Structures are given as C-alpha cells and as structure tokens.
Amino acid sequence: MMDGDEAKLWWAEENAKRNGFFLCPDRNLLDDLIEGLVKNDGRYGYGACPCRIASGLKAYDSDIICPCEYRDADVNEYGMCYCALFVSEEVSNDPSKMEPVPERRPIEAQDAAMEVKEKEEKRVEEVDGASMREEPSHEHIQVGVDEEGIPIWRCTVCGYLAARETPPPICPICKAKADKFERFGFGR
Amino acid sequence: MNCTKIPGKNCEHQVMIYTLSTCGWCKKLKALLSALDVEHEYVDVDLLTGEELNSVREEVKKHNPRGSFPTLVIDQGAKVIIGFKEDEVKEALSG
The missing domain is CATH 2.20.28.10 (Rubrerythrin, domain 2)
Structure with missing residues (x-):
C-alpha cells in the first residue's frame, strides 16, 4: 500500500467508527476502493465515489463525495453503501450477505454534472485554440x-x-x- | 470507440462491459470474465472525454437508465446485467 492509501484507510476507519459503520469485509475489494478514492483525490481534488462517474466539478459532484449522501440510506436498506466501503455490523460479520446495491443517485444529477463538464472542456479548448491561433502573428505576446x-x-x-x-x-x-x-x- | 478487447475461448456471444477504472466491482467483473475465458470488450468510461464520453454515456443509459457501473451488455442488449452479479454472469456466459 502507498502512503496515501494508508492515510485514506485510516480516515475511512475513523469515519466508520464515528458513524457506527464497519469497513468492507472483503479485503481485496476494500484495498481497491481505497486506491480508487486516492486516485480520485489526485485527479479531481476530492474523493469522489470510486464506483461512480464524476465530472471533476466539485459543486456538481458534492452528492457523491465519500461519504456520499446516499450512504446512510443504503446501509440501512442493503447493509452496505453503493460501493461497499461502509457496511453494517451484520454484513461485516457475514460477507456472504453482500450483494449489488442499486444506484440511488438520480440520473439527472449525473447528466447535469457531465453536461457542465462538457461545456467547461469546450470553453477551455476555445481559449486554448484562440491563444494558439494568435501566437504566430503576435510573437511579442508570451x-x-x-x-x-x-x-x-x-x-x-x-x-x-x-x-x-x-x-x-x-x-x-x-x-x-x-x-x-x-x-x-x-x-x- | 476506444475499447479494449480481451480474447477468450468462450466467444459465442458478443460481450461488452462499461466500467470505471477506479471501481472495485468493475475490477471483479473483468476478472470473472477472464476466469470464465469469455471473449469481451471493456471501456473505462471515466477515462473518456468530450464527444466520446457523451456518446458512451448515452449507450450505457440505453441499456441501464440509471447510468451505473459496471453495466454488462450481451449481444447488443439481448441481455443486460447491472452491477457485479456473479451467478447471473456465469449462467448467461459460461460454457
């Protein structure tokens, strides 16, 4: 495990304890989820759920930043959150009770985030394109x-x-x- | 589309999986298909951008209106398995 992964695992353990949850009893899956969270921290600047698609725009992904807004409802109903990082005591003691949790996040939330992401990408491309086009004729501009x-x-x-x-x-x-x-x- | 083809002896169906590079359940599904030696293609949707990301997300939603991952599509939608469901995958694809 990398240092970042250990720090994230420690954070998850503390968060689980504070909220009366347990961590994923499948050790390989737990390691993968932690690694995914650390990767998202690195590429987005925040720990978006590793099992959901993020836009990279924090305001639009806020509902899926771990611990996500859907965690408590999912642990109550299914014994684990959507990605399974957090589970109930019952599932912690009997991992055979783990089964896929249906996505609770409305598709409209994903669509809205991804639409804004696409607009942002286009805007940045246009700014990039404009400055590239200007370069040859304005050599004095750095x-x-x-x-x-x-x-x-x-x-x-x-x-x-x-x-x-x-x-x-x-x-x-x-x-x-x-x-x-x-x-x-x-x-x- | 930018997908990765994994060859396998078991190639009687066309199998496509939509996955995320960070998702532990997607990783389990990839490993299961390889263990069953099922020929398949996968695309890590979080690594796409722009038009391609858009069109692939639309494809996913066509088969799975909640747009979640992993989404496994057999023979262009003859059967769709949402999430990592080992037994269902085995029943649909092994031997």
Whole structure:
C-alpha cells in the first residue's frame, strides 16, 4: 500500500467508527476502493465515489463525495453503501450477505454534472485554440500571460482562469486551494 | 470507440462491459470474465472525454437508465446485467 492509501484507510476507519459503520469485509475489494478514492483525490481534488462517474466539478459532484449522501440510506436498506466501503455490523460479520446495491443517485444529477463538464472542456479548448491561433502573428505576446504580461492561472479542478501575479489563494468558483492552480498554457 | 478487447475461448456471444477504472466491482467483473475465458470488450468510461464520453454515456443509459457501473451488455442488449452479479454472469456466459 502507498502512503496515501494508508492515510485514506485510516480516515475511512475513523469515519466508520464515528458513524457506527464497519469497513468492507472483503479485503481485496476494500484495498481497491481505497486506491480508487486516492486516485480520485489526485485527479479531481476530492474523493469522489470510486464506483461512480464524476465530472471533476466539485459543486456538481458534492452528492457523491465519500461519504456520499446516499450512504446512510443504503446501509440501512442493503447493509452496505453503493460501493461497499461502509457496511453494517451484520454484513461485516457475514460477507456472504453482500450483494449489488442499486444506484440511488438520480440520473439527472449525473447528466447535469457531465453536461457542465462538457461545456467547461469546450470553453477551455476555445481559449486554448484562440491563444494558439494568435501566437504566430503576435510573437511579442508570451505564452501563459495576458496582453499586459500578467500570468494566467487555471484552476485544474473547474477550469476557472485568472490573470494575476500569483494564483488565487482559493478558487472563487469551486473553492479549490491555490495548489490546484497551474500556469495556463505554460510550456507550449 | 476506444475499447479494449480481451480474447477468450468462450466467444459465442458478443460481450461488452462499461466500467470505471477506479471501481472495485468493475475490477471483479473483468476478472470473472477472464476466469470464465469469455471473449469481451471493456471501456473505462471515466477515462473518456468530450464527444466520446457523451456518446458512451448515452449507450450505457440505453441499456441501464440509471447510468451505473459496471453495466454488462450481451449481444447488443439481448441481455443486460447491472452491477457485479456473479451467478447471473456465469449462467448467461459460461460454457
């Protein structure tokens, strides 16, 4: 296990204890779920459910950030949450009771998140395309800065762009921290 | 579409699975199909972007209106198995 996985497992254990749940009794599955959560932490900036599709836009994925909004209802009804990270005492003692939990998240929530994600991708592509087209005829304009030479920073979580000397301390759109910002267009 | 083909001796049906790269149940399903030596294709939908992501999500919803993973589609929808259901998969695909 990687360090990040151990930290995440510790977090999950603490969260389960605090809320009266138990962790997935299938050790291989548990390891996979933890690894998935850590991967999502890395690519989205938050631990979206490893068994659901995330948009990468925190505001739209908030219902599926672990522990998800559906966990308590699913553990009550099925003895485990949708991905099985959290289970009831009964299932913890008898893993043969584990069976697939039907998806409780409305498809409308997934659709809304993914639609906004697609729009964001298109917007970023257009901004990218525009700056690439301008490069040959405006050689004095440096890549990754605006017309006045101020660096442009891009939030890697939601795509928000800001022209300023240093990255914003917190993204005004998705509240990601400064370390989620990268120099936009840098190195092209 | 960007899917990965896994060859197998058991190739009497066309088997397609829609999965997520981070999902433990999807991983179990991939392993089960390989253990049963079932020829199949899979696509990790979370790794797609843009138009491709859109069209694959529509395909998933056509077979599984809740749009959840894994979704296993046999012979273009003759049978659909939602979630990791070992017994159902074995009954539908082994031997």
